[in-house]
């Protein structure tokens with residue numbers, strides 16, 4: 001079952017956010033701060049309090065085993081770009097013990113349905129290149145790469 005989070009779910013959501021953060025720290029320790037410090041932990045309450053953001057959870061047998069932090073974004077026209085509206089998936093993950101059981105697929109199905117209800121026709125997210133498991137998952141549910149970040153060391 002997938003639903004919007006209640007405030008009492010947020011401590012458990014933070015356990016899952018820590019798992020995702022650890023994946024990022026392991027993959028790019030040069031970029032991500034190690035540990036799950038207080039500011040990062042408390043950021044979930046900023047998301048909770050922000051009008052255009054929501055927290056979605058997946059449950060299996062009453063246990064919260066997956067989550068998504070999402071944002072409804074409207075960008076005005078700029079000199080380069082047309083005005084655009086999209087549904088942004090900012091944070092996303094499933095507890096290690098519940099992977100490969102369709103939990104993340106269910107979360108994305110909920111997100112698609114919710115986007116449709118809100119009249120938003122595009123869902124986007126960004127991900128780190130080292131995270132090939134996440135890439136395989138996102139592609140499996142139909143996401144396509146539309147933009148790239150590239151890097152080059154100076155030495």
Ligand SMILES: CC(C)(COP(=O)(O)OP(=O)(O)OC[C@H]1O[C@@H](n2cnc3c(N)ncnc32)[C@H](O)[C@@H]1OP(=O)(O)O)[C@@H](O)C(=O)NCCC(=O)NCCS
Pocket residue numbers: 019020023092093094095098099100101102103104105106126127128131132133134136137138140141
């Ligand atoms: C990526 C992640 C969310 C996938 O969650 P999940 O619930 O295991 O995904 P599903 O069970 O819905 O997978 C659906 C399909 O996606 C593909 N897939 C999922 N994880 C995969 C992996 N690690 N490697 C290759 N393919 C994968 C498979 O095709 C899978 O179908 P199958 O199990 O029948 O082969 C989960 O592995 C996770 O939380 N990873 C760590 C955190 C993370 O990377 N978050 C995203 C940050 S951008």
